[in-house]
Structures are given as C-alpha cells and as structure tokens.
Amino acid sequence: MKKILIPVDETRGTKEALALFSTAVTPAEEVILLHVPRMQGGSLMIDMLSDAELETLKESMEGTAHKDVLDRKADKILGFYRAKVEERTSGAVKTMVREGIVSDVILEVAREEDVDMIIMGCSGKSGFDRLISGCATNEVERLAEVPVLVAKNDGCQKHVYGWNEVYAAQ
Amino acid sequence: MKKILIAVDETKGSRMVLSVFNNLVRPPEEVLLLHVGRLEGKSMMIDMLGEAELETLKESLEETEHMNALKRRSEKILNFYRKEIENGGLVRVRTLSRFGIPSDEIVKVAEEEGAELIITGFNNRSGLDRIVTGCVCKDVERNAKVPVMIARQKSGDKKAPAGVPIGDRLVLKEGF
Numbered sequence: 001m002k003k004i005l006i007p008v009d010e011t012r013g014t015k016e017a018l019a020l021f022s023t024a025v026t027p028a029e030e031v032i033l034l035h036v037p038r039m040q041g042g043s044l045m046i047d048m049l050s051d052a053e054l055e056t057l058k059e060s061m062e063g064t065a066h067k068d069v070l071d072r073k074a075d076k077i078l079g080f081y082r083a084k085v086e087e088r089t090s091g092a093v094k095t096m097v098r099e100g101i102v103s104d105v106i107l108e109v110a111r112e113e114d115v116d117m118i119i120m121g122c123s124g125k126s127g128f129d130r131l132i133s134g135c136a137t138n139e140v141e142r143l144a145e146v147p148v149l150v151a152k153n154d155g156c157q158k159h160v161y162g163w164n165e166v167y168a169a170q
Numbered sequence: 171m172k173k174i175l176i177a178v179d180e181t182k183g184s185r186m187v188l189s190v191f192n193n194l195v196r197p198p199e200e201v202l203l204l205h206v207g208r209l210e211g212k213s214m215m216i217d218m219l220g221e222a223e224l225e226t227l228k229e230s231l232e233e234t235e236h237m238n239a240l241k242r243r244s245e246k247i248l249n250f251y252r253k254e255i256e257n258g259g260l261v262r263v264r265t266l267s268r269f270g271i272p273s274d275e276i277v278k279v280a281e282e283e284g285a286e287l288i289i290t291g292f293n294n295r296s297g298l299d300r301i302v303t304g305c306v307c308k309d310v311e312r313n314a315k316v317p318v319m320i321a322r323q324k325s326g327d328k329k330a331p332a333g334v335p336i337g338d339r340l341v342l343k344e345g346f
Contacts (some may be wrong), residue, residue, distance in 0.1 A: 001194050016317075023171060023286075024286075024317065025194055026196055120288045138308065138311075147194065147320060147321050149222075168177070
C-alpha cells in the first residue's frame with residue numbers, strides 16, 4: 001500500500017493503532033502521523049466554531065504561552081511516535097500538525113494526501129459523554145473515502161443502544 | 171495474525187471487503203467468513219425483539235420453507251466470498267452461517283472464535299435512512315472488543331448523495 005494516515009494524540013488509542021499497523025496491514029511506502037492539537041483544551045466550544053472563527057482563534061493564539069505549551073506537546077507526541085514507527089517500517093514517515101476540528105482535519109488530510117487507509121484509536125467515550133462531545137473516530141469512519149481501521153483499547157465499552165438514533169441524527 | 175473474521179452479506183457495500191482483504195491486510199492463518207441472515211427479511215421488527223423472543227422466532231422457523239430458503243441463500247453468499255478469497259492466496263477459509271441481529275452476531279462470533287480483527291463492509295446510508303435502518307458496521311465498531319476494519323473502495327467519485335435507497339442490494343444470480 002502506498003500511504004497510511006495515522007492520527008496520533010496522547011491517548012491509549014494511538015498505541016493500539018500503532019500495534020495494528022505492525023500486525024494487521026501490509027507494509028506501506030509512507031506513513032503520515034497527524035496530530036491535531038486541542039486549541040480549546042477540554043472545551044466543546046470548538047465544534048461550534050465556523051472556519052472564520054477558527055482562523056481568528058488561531059491568530060489570537062499566536063505567540064502566547066498557551067500556544068507554546070501546545071506546540072511542545074505536539075512535538076513530544078510526534079517525536080515519540082515517529083521513533084516507534086520508524087522502528088517498524090522501512091517506508092517514509094511524515095509528521096504533521098494541523099489545528100481545527102479533529103475529524104474534519106483528519107478527513108481533509110486523508111483527501112489531500114490521497115491516503116489508502118486510516119488507522120485510528122477509539123475515543124473510549126460512552127453514553128452521555130459521547131453524546132455531548134462526540135467521537136472523532138465515528139465521524140471519520142462515517143465520512144472517509146478510504147478503509148478505516150479502528151483500534152480498540154480497554155476503555156471502549158459497550159455503548160447504550162438508545163443513543164444510536166440520536167447520534168445518527170448528527 | 172491468527173484469525174480474521176470477515177462479515178459479509180448480499181449488499182454491494184459488502185464486496186469492498188475483498189479488495190481490502192486482498193490488498194491491504196496481512197494474510198492471517200485463518201479467515202472466518204460469517205454471514206448473518208436476517209430472519210425477518212427487511213422488517214425492522216427484529217431490532218425490537220429481546221433474546222428470548224429471537225430464540226422463539228428461530229425455533230418456530232426451524233424446518234420451514236422460509237428457513238431453508240434463508241439457509242440456501244446464506245450458503246450461496248458464503249461460497250461466493252469463499253471462492254474470491256481462496257483465489258487470492260493461501261489462507262485457510264472457514265464459513266459460518268448465523269441468524270439474528272447482524273451486529274450482535276458478528277460481535278458474538280468474533281468473541282467466541284477469538285478473532286483478532288473484524289472486517290466489515292460499508293453501506294453508504296445517510297440521513298433518515300441511517301436513523302431508521304441503522305448501520306451494522308457502526309454497531310460492530312462500537313461494540314466489538316477487537317479492532318474493526320471498515321472496508322471501502324477508494325474511488326474518485328464523491329460519496330452517494332443523501333437518501334441512498336434501502337434497496338441497495340446485490341442480487342446473487344444462480345451463476346454464483
């Protein structure tokens with residue numbers, strides 16, 4: 001396969017995704033590690049922002065201490081995973097940082113880079129939490145144009161059936 | 171990997187599992203091909219049945235014409251996929267036919283068999299269609315304890331517009 005996109009963050013899901021990369025799929029010529037920083041921390045505000053507002057947020061954060069913290073975090077995460085991936089592949093490894101709404105960014109990058117597959121961890125959120133803050137993995141899985149491999153970790157439990165209908169309405 | 175479970179049915183979306191399996195997945199030692207037949211046809215009644223009621227339904231259907239027809243159809247579908255996979259390479263393929271709620275059975279079988287990965291197709295349902303009929307792949311992905319690969323064909327076309335009809339099925343002719 002030519003290109004695999006692996007969104008990475010600080011959660012366990014990423015570790016599981018990488019494990020799958022080694023064991024389940026055929027070797028790739030290039031692996032893209034994408035980190036989408038959470039500009040807004042734990043706030044849900046970002047999903048309600050339009051593109052223009054997102055741009056304004058990015059600009060207003062330039063040069064701030066908050067941005068430094070985010071940049072350093074991104075570097076650490078990407079550095080850590082790049083090393084892991086390079087151990088396991090003879091192909092090229094590319095790292096990327098892009099701000100925005102997680103699922104949108106992942107889909108955008110997947111399209112731009114013309115990847116053959118996306119491997120990602122599962123957010124492990126359930127019930128109310130999932131309903132409120134959503135699940136990037138689900139969005140990507142629904143809208144991606146390429147196969148999506150979802151890695152599981154112990155945090156992913158069975159989800160309450162009743163939320164299906166409401167969730168699908170998004 | 172030792173065992174991969176591939177869930178198939180008669181829809182077009184299911185076919186994608188073949189190209190994904192043949193090109194993108196490392197060959198495992200064994201492939202388990204699972205088809206979950208819908209006892210109730212296209213009726214949505216089944217999602218509202220409890221386990222006990224499902225069992226009763228299955229029992230009352232035993233030995234009937236309907237059940238035999240369902241079993242035959244299941245075998246045809248499984249044979250089609252078995253041939254495609256066996257042609258691709260040297261993998262051991264086992265087929266399994268079950269009846270009930272697709273996503274539940276898929277997850278159950280994966281656990282029983284100790285599958286390390288589940289590959290399932292994707293039917294591009296959107297909007298009302300999705301809410302009403304549901305999406306098997308999504309349910310499997312949520313409830314499975316093992317990784318799930320949602321197979322799609324990469325193509326140049328945009329995805330189908332909202333409101334893809336429910337009757338988006340591939341009718342398997344006798345030739346298969």
